[in-house]
Amino acid sequence: MATPKTDELTGVATTGHEWDGLTELNNPLPRWWLYTLYACIAFGFVYAFFVPPFPGVEGIIPTTRAVLAEQVAAAREDQAVFLNGIESSDVAQIRGDGELFAFATAGGAATFAENCAPCHGAGGAGAPGYPSLADDVWLWGGTLEDIHTTIGHGIRNDDPDSRFSEMLAFGRDGILNGGQIGDVANYVLSLTGKAEDPEAAARGQEIFAENCVACHGENAGGEQSLGGPALNDAIWLYGSTLADIRAQVTNPRHGVMPAWNGRLDEATIKMLTVYVSTLGGYKE
Amino acid sequence: MTDVYADQETQSRKEQSLYASRVKVYPKKIWGQIRKLKWATLVVLLGIYYIAPWLRWDRGPNAPDQAFLIDMPHRRAYFLWLEIWPQEVYFLVGLLLLGALGMFFVTSLFGRIWCGYTCPQTVWTDLFMWVERLIEGDRAQRIRLDKSGFSLGKLWRKSAKHTAWVVIAILTGGAWIMYFNDAQTVVPQILNGTAGIKVYGFLALFSGTTYLLAGWAREQVCIYMCPWPRFQSAMYDEDTLAVTYRDWRGEQRGKHKKGDSWEGRGDCIDCRACVAVCPMGIDIRDGMQLECIGCGLCIDACNQIMDRVDLPRGLIGYDSQRNQDLQATGKPLRFHFIRPRTIVYATIFAVICGIMAWGLLTRTTVEVNVLHDRNPVFVTLADGSIRNGYTIRVLNKTRDEKVYKLSFDGLAYATMSVVGQENSSADNIARLTAAPNSVATYHVFLTVPPELEVDEAHAFDFVLTDRDTGAVAHHETVLRGP
Numbered sequence: 021m022a023t024p025k026t027d028e029l030t031g032v033a034t035t036g037h038e039w040d041g042l043t044e045l046n047n048p049l050p051r052w053w054l055y056t057l058y059a060c061i062a063f064g065f066v067y068a069f070f071v072p073p074f075p076g077v078e079g080i081i082p083t084t085r086a087v088l089a090e091q092v093a094a095a096r097e098d099q100a101v102f103l104n105g106i107e108s109s110d111v112a113q114i115r116g117d118g119e120l121f122a123f124a125t126a127g128g129a130a131t132f133a134e135n136c137a138p139c140h141g142a143g144g145a146g147a148p149g150y151p152s153l154a155d156d157v158w159l160w161g162g163t164l165e166d167i168h169t170t171i172g173h174g175i176r177n178d179d180p181d182s183r184f185s186e187m188l189a190f191g192r193d194g195i196l197n198g199g200q201i202g203d204v205a206n207y208v209l210s211l212t213g214k215a216e217d218p219e220a221a222a223r224g225q226e227i228f229a230e231n232c233v234a235c236h237g238e239n240a241g242g243e244q245s246l247g248g249p250a251l252n253d254a255i256w257l258y259g260s261t262l263a264d265i266r267a268q269v270t271n272p273r274h275g276v277m278p279a280w281n282g283r284l285d286e287a288t289i290k291m292l293t294v295y296v297s298t299l300g301g302y303k304e
Numbered sequence: 305m306t307d308v309y310a311d312q313e314t315q316s317r318k319e320q321s322l323y324a325s326r327v328k329v330y331p332k333k334i335w336g337q338i339r340k341l342k343w344a345t346l347v348v349l350l351g352i353y354y355i356a357p358w359l360r361w362d363r364g365p366n367a368p369d370q371a372f373l374i375d376m377p378h379r380r381a382y383f384l385w386l387e388i389w390p391q392e393v394y395f396l397v398g399l400l401l402l403g404a405l406g407m408f409f410v411t412s413l414f415g416r417i418w419c420g421y422t423c424p425q426t427v428w429t430d431l432f433m434w435v436e437r438l439i440e441g442d443r444a445q446r447i448r449l450d451k452s453g454f455s456l457g458k459l460w461r462k463s464a465k466h467t468a469w470v471v472i473a474i475l476t477g478g479a480w481i482m483y484f485n486d487a488q489t490v491v492p493q494i495l496n497g498t499a500g501i502k503v504y505g506f507l508a509l510f511s512g513t514t515y516l517l518a519g520w521a522r523e524q525v526c527i528y529m530c531p532w533p534r535f536q537s538a539m540y541d542e543d544t545l546a547v548t549y550r551d552w553r554g555e556q557r558g559k560h561k562k563g564d565s566w567e568g569r570g571d572c573i574d575c576r577a578c579v580a581v582c583p584m585g586i587d588i589r590d591g592m593q594l595e596c597i598g599c600g601l602c603i604d605a606c607n608q609i610m611d612r613v614d615l616p617r618g619l620i621g622y623d624s625q626r627n628q629d630l631q632a633t634g635k636p637l638r639f640h641f642i643r644p645r646t647i648v649y650a651t652i653f654a655v656i657c658g659i660m661a662w663g664l665l666t667r668t669t670v671e672v673n674v675l676h677d678r679n680p681v682f683v684t685l686a687d688g689s690i691r692n693g694y695t696i697r698v699l700n701k702t703r704d705e706k707v708y709k710l711s712f713d714g715l716a717y718a719t720m721s722v723v724g725q726e727n728s729s730a731d732n733i734a735r736l737t738a739a740p741n742s743v744a745t746y747h748v749f750l751t752v753p754p755e756l757e758v759d760e761a762h763a764f765d766f767v768l769t770d771r772d773t774g775a776v777a778h779h780e781t782v783l784r785g786p
Contacts, residue, residue, distance in 0.1 A: 048324035050528055052521075121724060143679030143693075154683045154693075253686035254754075298723045300683060300691060300749060 099123075106287045111164040115294055128295025131288055135280070144299040149258060149275055154300040157255040161244050162303035168293045174279035175247075182279060185247030190231065191270025200227050205265040211240050211252040216262055328450070329523060329585035331433060332443040332577075336604025345421045346430055354475070357482035361385070366703055366740075374484050386664070389701065391671070398660040402653065407532075409649035411539040413641060414622070415546035416598035419533065425525050426597060428476065428518035429583065432469055439465045443580060469519045470511070477510030523584045527595055534594070542625040543640040547598050549578075549589045549620050552632035557589075560613065571619050577609050578602035578620060588620060670708065671699040672768040674779040682784050688754030690785045696746045698768060700738035709771055710734040710748070714764035715783060717756055723747040736768075750783060758785025 025034050027045055034043040072079045078086060102123040106114055114120045133142065139150045146152025151159060160170050160183050175183040190196040196204070206215045207224030215221040228240070235248035242250030249257065257275075258268050280289055359371035361384055368375065373382045381388040388395055407418050419426060440446045440461050449458060481490060481503055493499035494507065517525055526533060540546070554572035572589070579587050581601045586593060588602045606620040627637050677693035685691055700706050711733050712720065722734045723746070738744035752758055761782040768777045 048322055050524060051323040051325045052524070053528065054323050115724075141679065143677060145680030145683075152680070152683065154680055155685055155691075157686045250686070254684050254688040255686055298747060300693065302726065304726070 103287050106290055111168055111290050111293050114290060115164065115297065121294065124291040124294040125298055127288070128291040131284065131292050132295055135284070144296065149273065151257055153296050155255055156301045157250065157253060158244065158301060158303070159247050159249055162301045164293060164297055167296050168289065171289050171292055172279065172281045175277040176274055177276060177279055179279035183247060185235070186274060187235070187272035189271055196227065196231070201266055201269050204228050204232070205262055205269060208240065208251050208265055209262060212254065326524060327585065329583065330443045330446050331583045332580040333437055334581045334601055334604045336607060338600040338604045342421060342430065342599065346427050349422060349427055350431070354479050357479060357487040364703060368486055370486050372483060373486065376484060387701065389699065391699065395660065395663065398656055401656050405649055405653045405656065408539050409646060409653060411536050412541070412544055412645050412649060415540065415544050416536060419526065419597040420599035425517060426599065428514060429522050431472065432518040433583070435468045435472070436465055439468065469515055473511040473515035476514045477507045480510045481507055523595070526584065526597055541645060543643055545622040545624050546592060547588060547596060547600050547603065547620065548623040548628065550623065550628065550631070551589070552628065554589065554619050571615050573609065573613060575609055577605040581605040668775050668777060669701040670768060670770050670775050670777050671701070672766060672777045672779045673697040674766050674781045676781050682786070685751065689751050690758050691749055691751040692783050694748045694750070694781065696748050696766065698736055698738045698744045698746070700740060700742060700744065703740050705740050706738050706770060708736045708738060709769040710736050711767050712750070712764055713767050715750070715762065718750045718752045721749050723749070752783065758783060760784065
């Protein structure tokens with residue numbers, strides 16, 4: 021039962037409640053403390069009047085929204101100098117100019133994270149089926165001009181200038197039978213010293229010469245103009261096991277990349293080109 | 305049942321208000337050993353505070369010449385020969401730790417001498433009280449003045465006091481501004497009205513709080529606002545010296561007339577001199593209490609009275625609980641300054657001092673930070689080589705443009721290339737340019753041939769060398785492979 025009591029030790033009244041033998045002193049708050057609380061509440065209303073916290077309403081003192089809009093406008097203005105420079109230069113000139121290079125790399129990185137990273141991975145790390153942009157191998161070429169074209173027109177899409185290549189479905193369409201596919205897959209693996217069956221690889225060499233060289237090149241070194249990947253290196257888009265290669269020969273998969281012309285403006289595509297060229301695969 | 309509760313609620317409300325008005329304290333003027341010490345401390349501390357921003361220190365061209373300056377817009381702090389970058393904020397952390405530990409150490413030895421002598425709240429309150437006493441007179445006169453009705457004299461005294469307080473407050477707030485702006489530039493600007501909204505805003509803030517806290521709030525700051533009194537008792541033990549009323553000697557207290565016998569009574573004559581001088585408005589004879597800031601003015605007051613009644617001084621003095629008990633039973637005094645508590649505080653203090661001194665002595669004008677790429681962690685190249693990418697930040701703390709030499713140590717057969725400098729020579733030494741007093745960022749690739757089995761993580765160092773001075777900065781990082 022709550023009855024007001026006085027604490028014997030301190031002479032201060034308690035709240036009257038008792039919790040398992042504990043009582044609470046009822047020391048009064050300083051009155052100025054109460055007035056400070058009221059003053060803070062009053063200040064809240066005054067502040068809300070001068071700096072309205074509601075969107076769409078501007079007060080006498082600029083809100084952080086207004087300040088942000090101002091700062092964004094100012095930043096746009098500062099960027100305009102660089103953007104003009106980027107618009108009036110070609111990609112090689114941008115890459116050679118210290119200031120423009122730094123600006124384009126930063127701008128390209130932001131655009132890349134928004135538009136490209138979902139498939140190519142952050143930093144262009146790539147994933148099975150999605151080419152890495154950080155290694156030194158390019159399906160369609162790694163010069164600035166090549167990269168610029170690929171970004172602008174994309175791969176296997178409706179753009180008339182789109183990059184296009186298609187591997188025949190050797191298995192599905194019955195061009196090669198299962199044994200021949202195994203042989204040619206073994207041959208391909210033998211190029212990097214990983215053949216599982218040397219005899220099959222030897223048999224596969226002839227099949228390769230007849231069916232594959234046209235696109236994948238002599239010695240399987242690749243044919244960039246046709247988008248034919250090299251098969252004699254350590255980079256594999258769809259996997260490097262015998263089963264992976266058999267699967268690709270039997271029923272090839274083809275990736276698609278949209279054309280970014282029209283989706284992004286030309287300056288942004290130039291910046292993207294510069295950024296991609298810094299990821300590690302840049303060819304002179 | 306509810307009615308009973310409601311009745312009792314009303315009852316208790318009637319008995320005690322939830323809020324109490326402040327009881328104004330009128331400390332009486334006192335002169336003695338401790339007051340002298342407090343004046344000396346006040347003069348020294350305020351002297352340092354007001355004079356320090358005016359000291360100059362030549363750092364050459366393009367650098368501020370103020371000895372103590374925190375330059376927020378340019379992210380630099382200057383302390384005499386030191387120039388601290390934001391990256392070195394650990395020096396500030398070290399200083400704060402030293403401050404905290406120093407206070408723990410001193411408190412465990414001598415109680416609240418920080419509160420009583422050196423706390424800014426105490427120092428400025430002392431100064432404001434001195435001004436108040438000059439204008440309004442001592443305790444009795446001030447009480448009388450406050451009780452009196454309106455008069456021209458009262459109006460004059462009150463406005464003179466507040467004007468003087470405001471002037472001191474503005475000087476105080478102004479001095480604070482000078483630690484963040486060049487004093488010789490900002491003072492004329494403040495005076496001719498061109499200093500800008502930020503300077504005036506902060507000037508108003510610091511002047512306003514000085515006036516409010518030292519003029520009006522005073523002991524309320526220590527009792528209600530400051531967290532330190534609430535936990536400083538954790539540093540106390542029975543050997544800590546604190547301002548103490550020696551009740552074994554003073555009790556039974558009672559009025560004493562000249563010629564009366566001292567037999568069968570205590571030495572305290574209940575003159576309340578100790579209460580009258582207390583800036584916190586408490587009675588030290590009630591024992592140790594939260595409100596006592598340990599300023600010791602009651603010691604001076606009591607000693608004067610003891611001299612007058614021909615009793616030995618020291619009825620109130622700095623004393624420990626242990627000595628209280630010993631003296632009460634007639635045993636000799638014992639002082640324990642070396643205790644586990646003080647040893648621990650002093651040791652940690654010394655260790656942090658050592659670490660900071662080591663940090664300052666080995667501080668260089670060049671620093672290199674290395675960030676290993678996470679996306680991708682490593683890249684396999686066509687020939688099976690493994691390549692890792694690194695973001696390298698070069699901190700040039702000098703006032704000249706520098707070309708540094710970047711190399712690496714602890715990684716055989718690797719080749720290095722810098723993005724944007726692909727054409728430069730492949731001797732595995734890169735030349736990185738950094739503008740004066742700034743940070744330059746580069747992206748660097750390291751490639752190891754396929755024959756080399758890369759462990760999951762191979763540790764090595766990037767080494768940055770200042771070609772002019774030979775200063776070297778290292779940063780350890782790793783090379784990762786499949």
